[in-house]
Amino acid sequence: SAKFSFSDHSHRRFNPLTGSWVLCSPHRAKRPWLGQVEEAANNQRPEYDPKCYLCPGNKRAAGTQNDNYTSTYVFTNDYAAVHSNQPECSTAALEQVTGSRLPNELFRVESTCGQCKVVCFSPRHDLTLPELSIDQISQVVSTWQDIFCELSADPNIGYIQIFENKGAMMGCSNPHPHGQVWAMSDVPSEPAAEIASFKAFRQKHAASDSHACLLCSYVYAEGANTASESANRVLLQNETFMVVVPFWAVWPFETMILAKSHIPHIGELSQLQIQHLAEAMQALTIRYDNIFQCSFPYSMGLHQSPTANHVDAGCCHLHLHFYPPLLRNSTVRKFLVGFEMMAEPQRDLTAEQAAARLRSIESIHYKHRAH
C-alpha cells in the first residue's frame, strides 16, 4: 500500500509563534493556471529620477524638499497612519460612532497615537537591497537601530514596527529603495500574538530552564536538522544569524532571519552583529532575485521586544520575516484569497521543497554575473 509522504499528501502545520495552522497541499502546484499574470519587475530605472519624491534634492508630494543625502535618509511620513498629537477621544465622539454611551464589548474602540517614518536605503533610484554593498546594508541596519533607540525613549511609544514593501506587486507606492517605521503606543495584533506565545513558552518551561525561549529552542532544533536533507530548512547562517524557511511557512518562499542567541531587539546589536545581519539580508535577497531572475517582490519586517517602558519589554527574540508572493515564475503569484481568508492559509509546496530550491540558487546576483 502507498506510504504517506509529506511532499505528496495533504497536512497541516502549526505556527507556534502566532498559534495558527497552515494547510499544505504539495500536489496542488500541478494545476493549470489561467488566472492573473502580472508584469515582471525588470527594474530598469535611472540612477536619479527628477519626478521621484524620494530622490535626493527633490520635492515630495506634500511640498517638503529632500536633503541632498548620500547614504540613508530618514523623514517623517507625509501621510502618516498615526500621529504623535491628536485630540483626546471624548464620550460624545464615542457615542456618535458606536451608537451608545455605554461601553459595549462588541464595539470596542480606542484612540491611538504614534509616529511614521520613511527610511530611504540609498540615494540611488535604480538599486534595491540585494544590489547594495554589505557596508550600505549595514548603514540601513544602523539607521534602524538609531530610530529604534530614539523612539524607545519616548514614553508614548510601545512598539516599533520596521518594515519594507518591495515591488509594485506588494503595494509599494514608489520604486526608490525604501522602508518604513510605524511606531505605535500599543503593541499591534501580530507581535502581540507572538509575545503571548513567547510568554506561554517561557512559563511552561520555567521549572526546567529559567531562560527558556521559543525561538532559542527553534534555532537550536533547526541547526540540528541540517544533517538530514529531508528536514533541512536552513538556507545559510553566520556567527550571529540563521536564515531558515520556517516549518510553518505560508508564502511559497517565505523565510525568517533569526538571531542565533537571545537578542531581544535591534538596539542590542554590536557593530559586528549589524554587519552579520547585513550579510544575511544580502545573501537571502540575492537568492530571491535569482530564483526567477527578476526583482523579487516581498514584504519584510522585524519583530522584536516592545519598548523599554512597556510591560512586555524584553519579551521577544529578534527576528525578521520575509513574505514574498511569487510562486510559479516572475509573473504568477500565490493568491491568499477565498479559502485562505475565510478558513486557513494554504500552500502548494512544502517548506522543505522551498528550502532545497533556495539552497540550490546561485549566490551571486544575476545582474552582476560575468556573461
Add this chain to the structure above:
Amino acid sequence: SAKFSFSDHSHRRFNPLTGSWVLCSPHRAKRPWLGQVEEAANNQRPEYDPKCYLCPGNKRAAGTQNDNYTSTYVFTNDYAAVHSNQPECSTAALEQVTGSRLPNELFRVESTCGQCKVVCFSPRHDLTLPELSIDQISQVVSTWQDIFCELSADPNIGYIQIFENKGAMMGCSNPHPHGQVWAMSDVPSEPAAEIASFKAFRQKHAASDSHACLLCSYVYAEGANTASESANRVLLQNETFMVVVPFWAVWPFETMILAKSHIPHIGELSQLQIQHLAEAMQALTIRYDNIFQCSFPYSMGLHQSPTANHVDAGCCHLHLHFYPPLLRNSTVRKFLVGFEMMAEPQRDLTAEQAAARLRSIESIHYKHRAH
C-alpha cells in the same frame, strides 16, 4: 481646541469574532498613489467559450467532460487541496520532516483529509452573481445547502467552507461564474477562532441569558443604530438577513450578511429564507458593481457551525463575509502588505464612511439601466 473625530483621527477597533484589532487612519486616503494600477474588470465575455473548462459540455484540464448543464453544476475539484483518501501518516514520515522521532511542540504537524468541490453558478460564461436573477441565485444557495447536508453526514468531515473568489485580482483562475467548497476533517483556523469567541460570549452571558449569542447581540445593536446617521452601518435588510459594514471592517468595502435570528448553518434555511439570502446577495453585489461601474472583485465565504458529528456542532451563527480589495477606483486596490502583514490590518476610511457610500449607490445594475 480641536475635537476628536472618528472620521479624521487614528483609532483602533476590535473584532470580537476573531479577537484581533484593526488600525483605522481615515485621513490616509488623501495620499497620492504612484503604485500598481491593475486592469479594470470589464467583463466582456461570450455566453459560451469553447476553451473554458467550466462551460457546459467542455473538457476540463484533467480530461473529464462537463455535463450539458442548464442550472448550477457541481463536480469534484480536479486539483483538490484535500482528498478523502490518503495513506496514514507514519512515525517514520514524521521523523523525516521534523528531524526527530519525538513529538516537539515547535514541529506540530498532522495529516488532513477532506473533499473539494467546484460549484458552477450558471451555464452562462459571461454572467456573474449580481447579473443572475433571484431564482438563479436561490438555485446557487440551494446547491450549497444540498452539498452542506450531504457532506455533514460524512463522519470524516468536521467543517465545510463554502467560498467564491471573484475576479482575476482575487486569484480567480477562471472567469466562468463559480465558487468552491472545501470540506475538511478539522475546523480551519479562522472559523475555529470565531467558534472560540462564540463560546466565550455564551459562557460570559449564560447567567443572565441562556441563549446569548455574539452575533444575535450584534444584529440587535446594529439594527438599533440605524436611527443615527453617524453610527448606521446597515446597508439593507429583509425579513431573514441584514447586510452591514461591520464596525471592525478591514477591507475598504468589506461587508457581512448576517442571519437576523439564530440560524446555526445553511442546512436550516427554509425555501423562503433561501430566497431572502439570494435577495440580500443580489442587492449587495449589484451595489458593489455600481461603485466603480466594473465587475467588483471580492472573496466571499460562509461561516457557520461545524458538522453534526463535531464536538462544536451548533456553535455558530450563520453569516457571510465579503472581502473586496478595491479602494480608489476600478484599477487601484488596497494592499494589505508590510504593516498589515507584520503588525495589524490598516484601513483608510471608516466603516461608517463605507456604509454611507454603499447606501448612496443605485440599486439597479449599471449594465441593466436604461440609457
